[in-house]
Amino acid sequence: MLKLCRSIERLATTDVPVLILGESGTGKELLAHALHELGPRADKPFVPINCAAIPETLLESELFGHERGAFTGAVRQTIGKIESAQRGTLFLDEIGDVPQSLQVKLLRFLQDQVIERIGGRRQIQVDVRIVCATNQDLSTKMAHGEFREDLFYRLNGITVRVPPLRDRTGDAVMLATYFLNRFAGEFGNQKKVFNSGAISAIAEFDWPGNIRELENRVKRAFHVGRSGHRAGRSRTRRSSQGNINLDIRAARMKAERQVIQLALAQSNGTISTAAKLLGVSRPTLYGLLEEHGIDVASGSARHESPRLENPP
Ligand SMILES: Nc1ncnc2c1ncn2[C@@H]1O[C@H](COP(=O)(O)OP(=O)(O)OP(=O)(O)O)[C@@H](O)[C@H]1O
Ligand SMILES: [Mg+2]
16 A cells, blocks of 8 residues: 555656556545645646446536537536546546447547537637546456447556455554544544454454445444444454465464554554553564564555654
């Protein structure tokens, strides 16, 4: 995730089209927004459009806009999303769901950076950065002739893959703690903490709905006033059994790494608290962090997550 954040920072300064791939709820839209916010277009609009949520007949008008009288019901001129993103960023969410007829029109716009409103005769020059996302397999769609290859190559300057939460050891607990603190701030309630049972339930759960599910679970737990300790428990299942590595040193290292990450998450990255939780001295913890290559200074998954304390 840290590597991914660094590449988002780098890509933000460019105009390369970025395709963000990842399961539902992994943070695709958040990263698209970051691409916009961290770049030179930040003071211009970021315009998201969910291509799956808008019926085919309306999507064209949503994207390109229409002139008055262009079709029945077009009582006034309407600016489309592409035009309203002028000099900013257009985020085409669920790009895999754009119907074929519109794919051609989208391609034309991407090639020439020019659009025409429906029913309009004027060509309108637009300067828009394109970021797309999907959780569908576009290669399969292309193989089935459902997604145009030429459009794919236009959109896919750089592909960014967002890993599912279950592959991000330590992140679930860290994010859950972040959400718990955030809700405590937002709802003016007293501070709540997860007990150790909740921490391990959160760490062990697979989170099929990823961060969105985690956030909702923590919110629900927060509101039912159960200190969040039921988040993740009811449907807890272990990750796939796989082949168990019998190398005892590797197993020790893995377990050590996990508890260090959990302690850092639970302590919001405060080294002294984490060391106390782990029952080691601060210097020992620094040694362990180095050994495991855990970068505490930039250890938070993203800039909105709690910042971790810098080593002295
Ligand atoms: N690193 C993160 N830190 C804090 N919150 C996050 C992070 N990543 C994602 N979220 C939150 O998780 C939720 C889901 O994120 P987002 O909408 O970006 O995911 P998505 O991949 O677009 O999901 P979907 O495929 O369902 O549209 C949002 O509320 C977002 O704010
Ligand atoms: Mg999304």
